[in-house]
Amino acid sequence: MRKMIAAAAGLLLAGPVLTAMSPAQAAQTAQAAQTAQSATACYIQAGSVTAGKDLVDKYVRATSPISVNPVDTMAKQPFAGTIALSSEWVWDDDFDDNTALTGAVVTGGVLYDGGLLTQTGTGGKVVSNQMNRIGGGWNDFRTLTKSWSADGGSSYRTYALRNDGVLYRWFVSEVNGKPAWRSAGSYAGFASVKAVALISRTSTYDTLLATTRGGALYTIRIPLTSPMKPVVKALRTSTWQGFESLLTTRCGQYGTLLLGIDKDTGSAYLYAVGHANGTATVINSLGKVPGTFNDPVNYSWASFVDPPLNGE
Numbered sequence: 001m002r003k004m005i006a007a008a009a010g011l012l013l014a015g016p017v018l019t020a021m022s023p024a025q026a027a028q029t030a031q032a033a034q035t036a037q038s039a040t041a042c043y044i045q046a047g048s049v050t051a052g053k054d055l056v057d058k059y060v061r062a063t064s065p066i067s068v069n070p071v072d073t074m075a076k077q078p079f080a081g082t083i084a085l086s087s088e089w090v091w092d093d094d095f096d097d098n099t100a101l102t103g104a105v106v107t108g109g110v111l112y113d114g115g116l117l118t119q120t121g122t123g124g125k126v127v128s129n130q131m132n133r134i135g136g137g138w139n140d141f142r143t144l145t146k147s148w149s150a151d152g153g154s155s156y157r158t159y160a161l162r163n164d165g166v167l168y169r170w171f172v173s174e175v176n177g178k179p180a181w182r183s184a185g186s187y188a189g190f191a192s193v194k195a196v197a198l199i200s201r202t203s204t205y206d207t208l209l210a211t212t213r214g215g216a217l218y219t220i221r222i223p224l225t226s227p228m229k230p231v232v233k234a235l236r237t238s239t240w241q242g243f244e245s246l247l248t249t250r251c252g253q254y255g256t257l258l259l260g261i262d263k264d265t266g267s268a269y270l271y272a273v274g275h276a277n278g279t280a281t282v283i284n285s286l287g288k289v290p291g292t293f294n295d296p297v298n299y300s301w302a303s304f305v306d307p308p309l310n311g312e
Contacts, residue, residue, distance in 0.1 A: 041062075042252070042255075043059050043061040044060050044247055044248070044249040044257050044270075045249070045300065045301035046059075046268075046301070047298065047299045048298045049297040050295050051296060053082070054074075054076055055073070055078060055124070056071050056295075057071070058291075060268075060289055062270060062286055065287065065290075066286060066287055066288075068290050073124035074089075074091065074118065075118050075126055076123060078126045079105065079107055079131075083297050084109075085106040085142070086144065086297050087158065088146050088148075088299055088302060089301050089302075091301060091302075091303060092304035093120070094304070097119060098117050098127065100115055101115060101116045101118065102116075104144060104146060105131070106138045106141065109136055109137065110134075111133075113134050113179045113181070114131040114178070116128065116129055134179070140163050141161065141163070143193075143196040144159075145197065145198055146158050146159075146198070147198050149307070154173060155171065155172065155173045157169060157172065157184070157224075158170045164191060165189060167220075167230070169183075169184045169186065170182060185227055187230050190220075192212040192213050193212055194212060194241070194243070195210065196210045196246065197246035197247060199311035200311045200312040201308045202308075205222060206222050206224070207276070208222070209246060209248065211243050212241065214238075215238040215239050215241035216234055216238065217240040218232055218234055221312065234279060235278065235279060235283065237279075240260070242260075242262045242264070242265075243269075244261060244262065244263040245260070246260055247300040249309070250306065255272060256272075256273040257271070257272060257273070258270070258272075258273050261298050263293075263294075266294040267289070267292070268288070268289040268293045269285065269289065270286040270289055271283055272284040273311060
């Protein structure tokens with residue numbers, strides 16, 4: 001993966017009350033406590049594309065109360081056109097005085113995948129732009145999600161949801177230092193989905209987290225086998241309809257820190273999510289995040305050395 005990054009970037013309470021509790025309730029209560037405790041050491045690197053076309057980030061930390069670092073410009077106006085969609089982006093600062101950034105965007109109905117190289121200490125000055133044109137026809141898509149990790153070598157998977165509810169998958173590998181996309185199936189039936197984020201990546205499946213217009217929160221497990229056959233489970237059946245964007249990061253061995261963004265109000269809320277297990281999944285609300293989230297496009301940042309998501 002680091003080889004591809006380099007090539008893409010152009011190098012690129014009160015006293016206790018005793019009550020009867022079943023073993024299942026005890027286990028769930030213990031998991032909730034563990035989830036809340038472990039989340040305090042976690043943060044999510046929330047990214048966005050600003051109205052001025054900059055790629056920026058701010059660290060949202062699961063402290064009590066929640067704390068947010070100032071906005072930092074990762075790349076200054078790297079794209080000429082308006083960005084409609086963005087995948088997660090990965091940064092790697094192991095390039096002397098430069099930082100390599102890799103991700104995918106849709107602009108003008110065209111998908112680009114590749115990397116940028118920015119100069120350290122310059123406020124995101126782009127010194128190399130190696131974004132590769134993958135193809136057109138992307139005006140009808142509303143989500144773009146990448147499944148990657150450093151242990152995946154130079155290969156990763158990408159998922160995109162079209163407006164008619166068809167979820168598409170591609171397997172991406174490195175060919176001559178550039179990303180080569182190969183269609184790897186599709187599946188219909190997701191027309192009600194609003195927001196999508198990756199929650200788990202393994203050698204045999206990926207799992208997406210999704211909200212619906214009806215307020216449900218689901219996991220969508222997608223085995224890497226062919227044909228593509230997703231397995232959908234409800235975590236919650238109501239109250240999640242307000243979020244148009246979901247951002248995720250690994251928190252602990254099996255948990256996930258989740259940031260839900262309500263674009264109508266410009267607000268965001270932070271959650272500690274235990275290992276996904278249908279409606280038994282522990283989800284602790286950590287509260288409203290200070291500040292506003294008004295940028296038109298949101299996504300997650302991750303460091304090259306971050307471990308893969310393991311939330312389901």
